[in-house]
Amino acid sequence: MISLKEIKNDLPAGIVVFLVAVPLCLGIAMASGAPLFSGIIAGIVGGIVVTLISGSQLGVSGPAAGLAVIVLQAIQSLGNFEVFLSAVVLAGAIQLGLGFLKAGSIGYYFPTSVIKGMLAGIGVIIILKQIPHAFGYDTNLEGNVHYIEPDGGTTFTALFDALNYITPGAIIISVLSLAILILWDQVLTKKHKVFQLIQGPLVVVVLGIILNVVFRDFYPQLALGNNHLVELPVADSFTGFLQQFTTPDFSRVLTYDVLFLAATLAIVASLETLLCLEATDKLDPYKRISPANRELVAQGVGNMVSGFIGGLPVTQVIVRSSANIQSGGRTKLASLIHGLLILISVILLPGVLNMIPLASLAAILIIVGFKLAKPALFKSMYRSGWNQFLPFIVTIVAIVFTDLLTGIGIGMAVAIVNVLRNNYKVSHYLYKDKTEGAREQYYMILAEEISFLNKGNILQTLRRLPDNVDLEIDYSKSAYVDPDVKEVIEDFKETARGKNINLTVKEIEEGEDVRAGKVLI
Structure with missing residues (x-):
């Protein structure tokens, strides 16, 4: 049930999540080797269809960076995007079945230390991946969370490369944006309620657009080019907009390659969703517990719809979910608003969205990342003892130097070894x-x-x-x-x-x- 009681909090949070989600949807589509619009479709489906069915109040669903490599390899091996879409539909049907079979409880078997490590690791990755964009080095794709970059470099080589491609206009926007966000969060929101209603990230985005317009008109040497701005596909008519949707090709749906891919997508997407669901519940200021089986049903329906109309597979995603929470979201209305805004914007306002500097979004995401990986969290886990701290820190390091699912697997292995070791001792x-x-x-x-x-x-x-x-x-x-x-x-x-x-x-x-x-x- 969607409630309007918290709209004063959910509306600005939904706008922030929308602004964060658009470039991520595009970037993940690019990283997946899929049409850019397929990422937008997944964002719309995740924000509207999944939200309406899900029982999670703060979770936000959309295309997931954790699936980008699987999708890229699948499209290349199948040689046909429409055939790949049939696997997405089938994966959704499998998830639907898992939900009805009550398989959602598997998420409860992941220790808190690993979940907190996952959150902190994602926070560190967000910061590291957004620093180049803050400098104006925008060759690497938004949404990539793997240590190895698509161009063969790594997370850290991209940081050094950014120093060779500094864009003064981007630095000015990102530095001012960070200052405003910190001031907004630490000072202004405590001074007056108006600053709680008007969120800092929204101000930062508007400021970024205005500054770039000023640079373009008065200081052309500081103006940002199109490669430093959000790049949303623009249709010249409503018919052109509808033509961006794609239908799946089911001619090979019963072949081994498609069936195996569907099973892989269903398992990985379900696991990532359940982990994010658990992590989001831990971040929830009201500590609400989301129904895991219902979430699998929602994700299954979402993937079936997304695949039928040409979208990438969807999962619940921690970056957008944490941005929702950090921006003051209170109910699922915020996620619904973000999905509706994506839909409305790609129809009516693609030109305005394409004026948003990536440096502005980088500043927003850096603050989100810092809140996920606060030094206080590291201190708290260290004081909890090595049984908690070791899986926590290993998960973070593994996520940073590999990818999300591999890092979680390594963290789980360490946690299990700890359990076995303790079990051995207390016999x-x-x-x-x-x-x-x-x-x-x-x-x-x-x-x-x-x-x-x-x-x-x-x-x-x-x-x-x-x-x-x-x-x-x-x-x-x-x-x-x-x-x-x-x-x-x-x-x-x-x-x-x-x-x-x-x-x-x-x-x-x-x-x-x-x-x-x-x-x-």
């Missing part, structure tokens, strides 16, 4: 009790859940026990003891005889259900 508790003049008495109490991973630790502890002692092994309160561990205990009975160890084993009594805390009848 049991051993303590000693000695009565004067008597033999030393050792007690080993096993944990509630003992898996085969604990076998080595328990075995080492038993081997270190001295001779001529008493030992009681107690797993009567354990809910589960792996057969491998029971075998270790049985084998130790023979070892105990040779070391003169009096061994007692307290097992789960027959008929006792430790999990339920009651005796079964």
Whole structure:
């Protein structure tokens, strides 16, 4: 249900997300080797169709940079964009099925440290990728989040290349924009409510347009060329606008290549959506929990619609979602407004949008990136201990030096190793009790859940026990003891005889259900 109660917050937030989304939609289409308008279509579908079905209040959907490489390779291998669209439609149908099968819960199994690392890593990437645009070096594509650039360079070589292509007009606009955004956020919004209603990013975009017009008319040496501005396809008529839509070719839909591509798109898009959904909920100031299964249904319908009319695959995307939150969005109305504005703008105002300097958008995104990767977050995670900090920092580094999904995978691997390591350590508790003049008495109490991973630790502890002692092994309160561990205990009975160890084993009594805390009848 769309509510108008928060329109004073959602309207300016929707405008900001719209301004951020347009160049990203175009850039991702370019990075994917697809028609530019296909990115716009995906942005419209994500903003309108997905929003209306989704239960996420702050999530924003659209074409995802994380899928750009898959899409690029798919279009090249299939040799036909229309055939690729059939795979997008099929991927949406698979996502729809996953939603109905309640597969959305998979997103809950990603640890907080990895999700926060994903957010911070994306923040770092946003900053690094936008710095060249702030300098006026706009050869690299908007929307690219991979370490390896399309031209063969890297994120960091692009930073150094930017120093050789400094555009004074772009620097003036970006520096003034950053100053306004910081002043707006830190000072003005706290002074008067009018500054909360009129968002800083909107002022920055208007300022950028005005400054470039002034440069063009009075200081031509500072004027920005078309390659430094948003480049939106412009149709000369409504018929020309409709002709930019493309229908899919289903003639090869049952071939292995298309089926495999559809499954790949569905899995990767669903995973990216669920991770972004979890991350967006963590950023939500009201801490609302979005229904994951409903989100998969919404994304499935969105991809089917997008594929049918010539759009790229869509996912929920953290850059636009975080921009929505940072700009004061409160409900899904903000996302809907952003989708409607994309649709209206490409019909009525493509010329005005093409006047927006990329330097202005770079300043907005740099602030968004900083808010995602605040130094305070790093301090907080460090104070939480290495079990939290290590997966967090590894996820960030991996995302920066690879790409989003690879980085998350590496972060998850580190988190899992941490879990296994901790599980290995906490398998049991051993303590000693000695009565004067008597033999030393050792007690080993096993944990509630003992898996085969604990076998080595328990075995080492038993081997270190001295001779001529008493030992009681107690797993009567354990809910589960792996057969491998029971075998270790049985084998130790023979070892105990040779070391003169009096061994007692307290097992789960027959008929006792430790999990339920009651005796079964």
